[in-house]
Amino acid sequence: MDIKITEQADNLLKDNGVRKEEILDIIKNSESSGQKLKSKDGNTCIAKGASENLTIYAVYSASELLDVYTHKMNILGITGGEIKPVEYDDASDWICAKCGEVALERNVDMSYLGVTRPGPGLVCAKCGEMYVSAGMAKSTLKTAEAILEEKRA
Amino acid sequence: MEPISTVESLCPECLGKIGGIKYAENGQVYIKKECPDHGSFTTLISEDIGHYRQMEECFEVNRSRARASLTDVEKGCPFDCGLCPSHKQDTCLAVVEVTDRCDMGCAYCFASSSMDKSLDPDMETIRFMFETVKKCQNEPTCIQISGGEPTMRDDLPEIIRMGKEVGINHIELNTNGRRIASDQDYFDKIASAGIDAIYLGFDGVSDDIYMKRTGKKLFDIKSEVINRCEKAGIGVVLVPLVAKNYNLHEVGRIIEFAGSRVPTVRGVHFQPVFYSGRAPSGREGRITILELLREIEKQTRGQLKVENFTPSLMPHAHCGATCLTVIDSNGFLPLTNVSLGALKSASDVASKTKKSIMGRWRGSEKDAQKSSCGDLLIKSSCCEKPLSQLTVKGSCCEKPITDILPKNSRLGGGWADFIEMSRNSYLTISTMAFQDVWSYEKERVENCCIHVVTRDGRFVPFCNYNMTDCDGKFLYRNAT
Known part of the structure; x- marks a missing residue:
C-alpha cells in the first residue's frame, strides 16, 4: 500500500508532533492486523497507534493520508464497565474492519494528569476496541488537556 | 544544626543592616541574626526543610528589570528604594x-x-x-x-x-x-x-x-x-x-x-x-x-x-x-x-503575574466581550489567549473553539462539562x-x-x- 503524504498532511503531522515513518507504521500495522475503522462506503479508514503518552490516529484512503489527530489522554475503558443497551440509535458511520460490526457511539472513560472523565468514543461491541473521533480529539480533548496542562505552561 | 546560607537582614531594634545565617534544626528552618548593639534574634521560617527545599526546586522564572531605575545605590538595600539599579525585578x-x-x-x-x-x-x-x-x-x-x-x-x-x-x-x-x-x-x-x-x-x-x-x-x-x-x-x-x-x-x-x-x-x-x-x-x-x-x-x-x-x-x-x-x-x-x-x-515573572492578575481576578463571563483579556487564559505553544479566542487548526479552516465544542452531546460528555466548569x-x-x-x-x-x-x-x-x-x-x- 503506497500512501501519499501531501504538503497539507505533512503540516498536520508537524502540528501534532508525529513523524512520517511513525504514521506510515501505524497504517501498515492496522492494514496487516485488520484492527481499524472503515467508513460504510469503504473509502476511508482510521488506524490507531500509540507512542509514548500519545495516541495517534491516521485517517486515510487507499492512496492518501487525509487527516492526523492525537490525544494525550489515556482511554481506560467503557464508562460503567460494560456495553449495555441504550434507547437512542447509537450506530456510528464506522465499521470495525476486523469484526465487521458497526462501531457504537458510547462514552469511554479517559484520564489525564490525575483527572478522569467520560467522553464520547467509538466502540466495537465485539472486540471491545475503542477509538476517539477527530472532532472530539481536536476540540474537546485538546482544550481539556490544555486546561490541565496550564499549571506547567 | 545544618547551615543553609548566609542572609543579609535588619536589626529589629535599630533597623541597621546586619548579617545572619539561615539553618535547619530538627527539620525546621530558622534565621538567626546578630546586631552588635542589640543582640541576636531568631525567627522560624518553615516547619519543614523538605517542603522549603521543594518550593525552591519548583521555582524557576525569567526576570526582567524595570525600564529605568529612578535612584542611585548609595547606602545599599533597603535604603535606596526608588527603584535603585540593584533591584532585579520590574513592577507587576x-x-x-x-x-x-x-x-x-x-x-x-x-x-x-x-x-x-x-x-x-x-x-x-x-x-x-x-x-x-x-x-x-x-x-x-x-x-x-x-x-x-x-x-x-x-x-x-x-x-x-x-x-x-x-x-x-x-x-x-x-x-x-x-x-x-x-x-x-x-x-x-x-x-x-x-x-x-x-x-x-x-x-x-x-x-x-x-x-x-x-x-x-x-x-x-x-x-x-x-x-x-x-x-x-x-x-x-x-x-x-x-x-x-x-x-x-x-x-x-x-x-x-x-x-x-x-x-x-x-x-x-x-x-x-x-x-x-x-x-x-x-x-x-x-x-x-x-x-x-x-x-x-x-x-x-x-x-x-x-x-x-x-x-x-x-x-x-x-x-x-x-x-x-x-x-x-x-x-x-x-x-x-x-x-x-x-x-x-x-x-x-512580572508579565506572567500581570496576566494572572488581569485574567483571573478580573470580571466574570459577562465582562469577556469588552475585554481582550477576559477569562481563562489558555496557553498554547506560542500565545496566551482567552478560551473564546482560541482557534483550532482544522484541515481547511480556523474557527473559535467555542463554536465547535459539542453543545448538547447526547452522550453527556464529561470532558465538555469539565471545560465548561473550568471556564466558570x-x-x-x-x-x-x-x-x-x-x-x-x-x-x-x-x-x-x-x-x-x-x-x-x-x-x-x-x-x-x-x-x-x-x-x-x-x-x-x-x-x-
Missing part, C-alpha cells in the same frame, strides 16, 4: 495609596491608618503617580488603589477614571467594602469609571472574627459587596489576613464560601500576619506558609493538599504559594501539584508571606515585584515600604 503590581484615612480602626494594620483628611494627596499628585507607573512599568500596567480605605474619598470614581485616561490597563480597588455595600450610587460610579476588580478584605465567614479585629459585625456587608459585584460583572478577590488565635481555624470555611460564590469570586489571597505597623504586642499570631497550607489541607478534608500549592510566580520561592482549582459538584479539583515539577517559564468554576487560592523586620531577607526584597508608588514618584517594594522597627517606626511610610 503598583500600589497607589490615595488616602491614609480609614473608618475601621483594626487591631492589626500594617499601614497604621489614621483619620487626617488634610493629608490626602490631591488629584494632581495622584495623576503624577499614575503617570509615573505608565512611564516606568513595562506594559501592561496594573495598579491597585489602596490606602487607608480608598472609599473614604468621595472623588474615588474620578480617580479611577483618571487612571484609565492615563492609560493604566488594569485597576483594582483594595477595600473593606463598607461603603460599596451601603451606597449603591457610589458603587455604580466606581463601576462605570471602569474598575476592573475588587480586592476585598475578608477575614472570615462569621461575625466573631470581625468583632475581634474591628469591633463590628461585617459578614453581611462582605456578602452584599459580592452580590453587587456579581450584578455589575466585576470580579472579587477575597483577602483574609491570617493569624493564630484569630481566624486560622476558619480558612477552610473561607475557601468553601469562595467556592460557592464563583465566578464572581475569582480567588482567595491569604496574607499571614506580619509585624509591621500596628499589631497586638507579642508575635504569637505569626504563621508560616507551610502552617497555613497544612491547615487548609486539614480543614478542606484533604481536598486541597499542601502539595497542590506551588510557588507563586512572584519575587521569590518563599514569598508565596498558589493553587489553581476547579470546583465541581463533588468539591475541589486542584490543577496544580509540586510533584509535576518546575514551572516552565516562557515569559518573565475556577478559583485561585494563593498566599503571600510579606516580610517584617523579623523575617527580612534582602535577597527576597531585591526580587520583589509589588511596589508602592510614593507621592514624589518613586517605587518602593511593598515590604520595605511598610517595614517598621519593633516600636512601630517606619523605614519609608510617612517618612516620604
Whole structure:
C-alpha cells in the first residue's frame, strides 16, 4: 500500500508532533492486523497507534493520508464497565474492519494528569476496541488537556 | 544544626543592616541574626526543610528589570528604594495609596491608618503617580488603589477614571467594602469609571472574627459587596489576613464560601500576619506558609493538599504559594501539584503575574466581550489567549473553539462539562508571606515585584515600604 503524504498532511503531522515513518507504521500495522475503522462506503479508514503518552490516529484512503489527530489522554475503558443497551440509535458511520460490526457511539472513560472523565468514543461491541473521533480529539480533548496542562505552561 | 546560607537582614531594634545565617534544626528552618548593639534574634521560617527545599526546586522564572531605575545605590538595600539599579525585578503590581484615612480602626494594620483628611494627596499628585507607573512599568500596567480605605474619598470614581485616561490597563480597588455595600450610587460610579476588580478584605465567614479585629459585625456587608459585584460583572478577590488565635481555624470555611460564590469570586489571597505597623504586642499570631497550607489541607478534608500549592510566580520561592482549582459538584479539583515539577517559564515573572492578575481576578463571563483579556487564559505553544479566542487548526479552516465544542452531546460528555466548569468554576487560592523586620531577607526584597508608588514618584517594594522597627517606626511610610 503506497500512501501519499501531501504538503497539507505533512503540516498536520508537524502540528501534532508525529513523524512520517511513525504514521506510515501505524497504517501498515492496522492494514496487516485488520484492527481499524472503515467508513460504510469503504473509502476511508482510521488506524490507531500509540507512542509514548500519545495516541495517534491516521485517517486515510487507499492512496492518501487525509487527516492526523492525537490525544494525550489515556482511554481506560467503557464508562460503567460494560456495553449495555441504550434507547437512542447509537450506530456510528464506522465499521470495525476486523469484526465487521458497526462501531457504537458510547462514552469511554479517559484520564489525564490525575483527572478522569467520560467522553464520547467509538466502540466495537465485539472486540471491545475503542477509538476517539477527530472532532472530539481536536476540540474537546485538546482544550481539556490544555486546561490541565496550564499549571506547567 | 545544618547551615543553609548566609542572609543579609535588619536589626529589629535599630533597623541597621546586619548579617545572619539561615539553618535547619530538627527539620525546621530558622534565621538567626546578630546586631552588635542589640543582640541576636531568631525567627522560624518553615516547619519543614523538605517542603522549603521543594518550593525552591519548583521555582524557576525569567526576570526582567524595570525600564529605568529612578535612584542611585548609595547606602545599599533597603535604603535606596526608588527603584535603585540593584533591584532585579520590574513592577507587576503598583500600589497607589490615595488616602491614609480609614473608618475601621483594626487591631492589626500594617499601614497604621489614621483619620487626617488634610493629608490626602490631591488629584494632581495622584495623576503624577499614575503617570509615573505608565512611564516606568513595562506594559501592561496594573495598579491597585489602596490606602487607608480608598472609599473614604468621595472623588474615588474620578480617580479611577483618571487612571484609565492615563492609560493604566488594569485597576483594582483594595477595600473593606463598607461603603460599596451601603451606597449603591457610589458603587455604580466606581463601576462605570471602569474598575476592573475588587480586592476585598475578608477575614472570615462569621461575625466573631470581625468583632475581634474591628469591633463590628461585617459578614453581611462582605456578602452584599459580592452580590453587587456579581450584578455589575466585576470580579472579587477575597483577602483574609491570617493569624493564630484569630481566624486560622476558619480558612477552610473561607475557601468553601469562595467556592460557592464563583465566578464572581475569582480567588482567595491569604496574607499571614506580619509585624509591621500596628499589631497586638507579642508575635504569637505569626504563621508560616507551610502552617497555613497544612491547615487548609486539614480543614478542606484533604481536598486541597499542601502539595497542590506551588510557588507563586512572584519575587521569590518563599514569598508565596498558589493553587489553581476547579470546583465541581463533588468539591475541589486542584490543577496544580509540586510533584509535576518546575514551572516552565516562557515569559518573565512580572508579565506572567500581570496576566494572572488581569485574567483571573478580573470580571466574570459577562465582562469577556469588552475585554481582550477576559477569562481563562489558555496557553498554547506560542500565545496566551482567552478560551473564546482560541482557534483550532482544522484541515481547511480556523474557527473559535467555542463554536465547535459539542453543545448538547447526547452522550453527556464529561470532558465538555469539565471545560465548561473550568471556564466558570475556577478559583485561585494563593498566599503571600510579606516580610517584617523579623523575617527580612534582602535577597527576597531585591526580587520583589509589588511596589508602592510614593507621592514624589518613586517605587518602593511593598515590604520595605511598610517595614517598621519593633516600636512601630517606619523605614519609608510617612517618612516620604
